């Protein structure tokens with residue numbers, strides 16, 4: 001047994017109320033029902049991870065995640081955590097559908113052995129950069145809510161605004177116009193979250209062009225498995241189109257590249273797992289597909305891991321790491337430092353740099 005051998009895995013509920021409900025086309029979260037995971041190495045080093053299941057996006061729940069964590073823990077105890085990629089591969093083979101649970105354990109394992117090795121996670125991922133700018137999201141809601149939110153985002157010093165659409169196209173159009181009026185210089189990212197058909201999505205792009213409202217990116221306009229619809233929107237205009245829900249594996253990314261289905265892929269560690277996300281990123285680079293980093297409704301822990309990932313790898317065109325700003329409680333300390341839109345992990349010297357400051361079990 002080495003110091004890096006995994007001795008224990010623990011988890012506890014991480015229920016965090018949100019400042020406002022996080023509403024998207026397919027569902028709403030008022031409380032983030034997440035899970036905090038701890039792993040302990042033989043030398044006593046603790047690594048932390050977070051699972052953020054979002055049923056409306058991946059079908060995973062807090063209870064399905066807890067069950068998967070228990071099954072995966074049995075697989076990992078006694079293993080050498082330096083064999084991180086091999087462990088990630090066996091977790092994926094055992095629990096393909098439990099991406100949030102796998103992501104939490106991959107995170108905790110990496111955190112533990114990077115702490116033990118005194119290696120910051122941004123350096124593990126390649127060390128290309130240590131900071132970048134994030135957007136901020138306007139959730140689904142009324143036109144007044146959208147205008148008010150746009151002003152609040154401007155006041156925070158954040159320039160790029162992401163708008164959740166995919167509901168009634170006429171209301172969405174009013175909301176987008178209201179945001180553009182409130183923040184005319186802001187690049188706008190639209191996220192349909194699978195809510196439109198291709199015809200509706202293309203008609204919306206036409207109307208926005210007619211009104212001279214520029215769109216920086218149109219994310220997931222059509223249903224998850226509607227590849228034909230996605231391609232139709234991608235080739236409809238010059239507006240870049242991203243896949244999110246459609247691409248959760250490297251095989252999906254390869255199909256998107258082969259079929260020229262998108263200009264960008266939103267990589268989320270929470271929907272793919274970290275090792276799988278590295279493969280998706282590699283395929284995107286080879287295929288000339290732009291990279292976006294996003295997440296589910298995650299605390300500073302999981303979002304900081306995504307910041308290390310995207311900064312370390314480099315080359316991300318779109319950054320959507322904003323959900324810690326939606327949390328009404330902060331049970332964790334550390335993580336990326338934010339000033340306006342700028343997120344930095346430069347100060348982190350080992351692991352991901354996030355720890356709980358609430359009582360932990362065990």
Ligand SMILES: [Mg+2]
Nearest residue numbers: 191219220244
């Ligand atoms: Mg999305």
